[in-house]
Amino acid sequence: METLQIGRAKLTWLNGGVNFLDGGAMFGVVPKALWSRKYPHNDKNQIELRTDPILLQLDDKNYVIDSGMGNGKLTEKQLRNFGVLEESAIDQSLAALGLTTNDIDAMLMTHLHFDHACGLTKPTEDSSYIPVFENAAIYTSDVEWNEMRNPNIRSVNTYWEENWKPIEKQVTPFEKEIQITDGLKMIHTSGHSDGHCIIVFEDGEDSFIHMADIMPTHGHQNKLWALAYDDYPVTSVHQKEKWMDYGYSKKAWYTFYHDAYYRAIQFDGKGKKIDEVKRERYEYK
Numbered sequence: 001m002e003t004l005q006i007g008r009a010k011l012t013w014l015n016g017g018v019n020f021l022d023g024g025a026m027f028g029v030v031p032k033a034l035w036s037r038k039y040p041h042n043d044k045n046q047i048e049l050r051t052d053p054i055l056l057q058l059d060d061k062n063y064v065i066d067s068g069m070g071n072g073k074l075t076e077k078q079l080r081n082f083g084v085l086e087e088s089a090i091d092q093s094l095a096a097l098g099l100t101t102n103d104i105d106a107m108l109m110t111h112l113h114f115d116h117a118c119g120l121t122k123p124t125e126d127s128s129y130i131p132v133f134e135n136a137a138i139y140t141s142d143v144e145w146n147e148m149r150n151p152n153i154r155s156v157n158t159y160w161e162e163n164w165k166p167i168e169k170q171v172t173p174f175e176k177e178i179q180i181t182d183g184l185k186m187i188h189t190s191g192h193s194d195g196h197c198i199i200v201f202e203d204g205e206d207s208f209i210h211m212a213d214i215m216p217t218h219g220h221q222n223k224l225w226a227l228a229y230d231d232y233p234v235t236s237v238h239q240k241e242k243w244m245d246y247g248y249s250k251k252a253w254y255t256f257y258h259d260a261y262y263r264a265i266q267f268d269g270k271g272k273k274i275d276e277v278k279r280e281r282y283e284y285k
Contacts, residue, residue: 001093002263004277006253007203008183012055013263013279014093016068016119020046020083026216028228039219040261046083048260049217050279051115053090054210055097058201059181061105065199065210066257067119067132073162074118088119090132104133108186109140110212111196112148116257117163129166139180141188142173144195155193155231189214189243191236192227198243208253208264214240216258218265244271 004011023045027035032045041047056063068088078084094100110116120138121129140148151159164171172178177187184201192213199210213229214236215221223241226233247254248269255264259279266275 001096002277002279004253004255004264006201006208007206008058009201009203009208010057011208011255011264012057012097014053014055014064014068015089016050016052016066016257017070017084017088018048018050018086018260019069019115020044020048020085023047025228027219028226028230028233030222030225035219035225038221039217047217049258050256050260051088052257053119054255054257055094055099056108056184056201058184061181062099062103063106063108063180063184064104064133064136065108065255066110066116066212067107069115070118070120070122070132072123073121082115090119101133102135104136106180107133107136107138108180108199109138109144110186110198110210110257111144111193112140112163113158113193113213114160114163117148117160120163121166123162129162131167131170133170136170137172138167138170139172139174139178139186141186141195141197142175143188143190144193144197145171145173147193147195189235189239191232191239192230194231198239200243202250205250207247207250208255209243209247210255210257211240211243212257215244215254215256217256218259218262221271 002013023041051069053068054065071087148159148164179185183203186197188197201208226236230236253264253266263277268274
């Protein structure tokens with residue numbers, strides 16, 4: 001597992017699963033001739049996307065950013081349509097660190113689409129669902145939480161009852177932003193989903209920004225490149241511009257949940273890469 005120390009914060013990437021999605025959908029209106037130079041694709045025009053939660057250890061607390069693909073929740077048709085070739089191994093990842101899901105103090109949910117939220121619950125033998133992180137507070141924006149429980153004709157395909165009903169008593173929704181602890185906050189941006197959030201950590205001169213799905217991979221660094229999956233792509237562009245400019249000025253690290261090749265990249269004031277954490281063994285066999 002790859003790790004990165006940023007000030008007081010230690011980040012460790014857990015194994016949350018992998019899927020393959022259409023590259024054109026992931027890069028929206030950007031021509032393949034351009035995006036294919038930035039991110040590899042297979043002969044089906046699909047790109048590899050991890051769904052790897054980040055364990056954030058800070059001030060003796062264990063936080064996890066998003067929850068992975070989950071286990072045993074997708075039908076054969078869904079596994080095929082979503083290109084899922086590997087489900088979550090969160091228990092094994094945490095065990096290797098001497099932890100269990102009961103040791104997680106809070107889940108920081110950037111949004112609640114199935115590929116981020118399926119890992120919050122798990123099926124039982126009687127076909128019901130129970131929480132995975134029993135002792136964790138779960139933070140998400142109130143806009144996201146409201147849509148999760150009342151999806152529209154489009155979002156009903158990604159906001160699933162089995163991902164929210166078992167954990168509703170654990171959820172702490174917030175409005176514009178919330179301070180999780182000293183230097184760590186979640187900020188509502190909208191864009192990818194109406195309730196989408198980013199995570200910002202600052203500790204003196206050290207900082208990271210988790211852009212979640214408004215910059216899901218290193219190939220999406222261009223401020224104008226938005227996903228076809230985005231509900232509000234123009235908002236995504238403006239929010240990306242704002243937080244890329246801010247992060248560049250601080251030489252912040254940018255961390256990734258979906259990237260199959262890089263865990264994190266640090267950019268200078270002009271957006272040039274100055275440091276990186278690569279993902280090991282990224283070729284899926």
